[in-house]
Amino acid sequence: MTQKEIVRNGPGFQRHLKDKAKSLLPDILFLSLLHRKEIGRFPNLIRPRTFNEQILRRSLKPDPRYAPLTDKLGVREYVGRVLGEEFLVPLISAPEEFTRVLFDSLPNSFVMKANHGSSFVEVVHDKSKVSFERLQQLAGRWLSTDFYKNARERHYRDIAPRLFFETLLLDKNAEIPADYKVHCFARKTGRPEMYILHISNRFGQDPRGNIYDVNWNHLDVEVGGYARSPAPEPPPANLTAILHAAEMLSQGFDYVRVDLYAPDNAIYFGELTFTPGAGVVPIFPDSVDLEWGKLFRSLGSSYRAFI
Numbered sequence: 001m002t003q004k005e006i007v008r009n010g011p012g013f014q015r016h017l018k019d020k021a022k023s024l025l026p027d028i029l030f031l032s033l034l035h036r037k038e039i040g041r042f043p044n045l046i047r048p049r050t051f052n053e054q055i056l057r058r059s060l061k062p063d064p065r066y067a068p069l070t071d072k073l074g075v076r077e078y079v080g081r082v083l084g085e086e087f088l089v090p091l092i093s094a095p096e097e098f099t100r101v102l103f104d105s106l107p108n109s110f111v112m113k114a115n116h117g118s119s120f121v122e123v124v125h126d127k128s129k130v131s132f133e134r135l136q137q138l139a140g141r142w143l144s145t146d147f148y149k150n151a152r153e154r155h156y157r158d159i160a161p162r163l164f165f166e167t168l169l170l171d172k173n174a175e176i177p178a179d180y181k182v183h184c185f186a187r188k189t190g191r192p193e194m195y196i197l198h199i200s201n202r203f204g205q206d207p208r209g210n211i212y213d214v215n216w217n218h219l220d221v222e223v224g225g226y227a228r229s230p231a232p233e234p235p236p237a238n239l240t241a242i243l244h245a246a247e248m249l250s251q252g253f254d255y256v257r258v259d260l261y262a263p264d265n266a267i268y269f270g271e272l273t274f275t276p277g278a279g280v281v282p283i284f285p286d287s288v289d290l291e292w293g294k295l296f297r298s299l300g301s302s303y304r305a306f307i
Helices: 003-009 011-023 027-039 051-060 066-070 075-082 100-105 132-143 154-158 239-250 286-297
Strands: 091-093 110-114 121-124 163-166 179-185 193-200 208-212 255-261 268-273
Touching (some): 051 154
Antiparallel strands (some): 193 208
């Protein structure tokens, strides 16, 4: 066998063929197969019952408001109007092009992000230890990624990719603050039903994820594959303010996950997520997937208008 034949029949070539075949699948079939792979069963998208099924159906028929509010740059206007500018992480730059001149002008520490998808985050604690070339290459890879193709969340097709730089948030211990991912399910009246996924040490070697209710009761639930902490964390001193901010940002939506940071009694906005985990996020015990799905069905529903 020639070297060319080895390359053509190697694992890289086989992955390419597999990726090409997946890209040709219709969205509904792609999502059904992905759900089967990650959750262990095929979804019911005609009469969704579970949380993940509801999210999958949203991915196929998104509310037109999702794209501008999922855009991590575009959403800043909404947050500033609803909560106030002080809740926004200070923006350093959102350049049309990432140049060496811009790199040189950045502070010693910062966070580089892209606005059009998940996990486009690079934390820089010390600029002297990173090169412009490496960040430029990373930025180019992000901006050339069509995030819609990852999991067929259709509202991502309407977000124009853009690079931006934010101030690096650190708490009083010089650590990156924990995430408070607040799942907000609207009720017909009153405050939304809320569950808090608290993620600590997200960028470290041992990230942990714990679920709490609004009274900071530690629930026997795992979401997204994060290992739980050996013991529950103490509640943040500003828990009431965190929940109020999440409630304000979730108004008008039957469900949204509001991500916040709360270092040293301050509150900063992270993002709004309307299709978390792309509808294929493992939830343990499995019964919680159904329980959270019922919260959608109890709404009466603005959502059904978009199906």
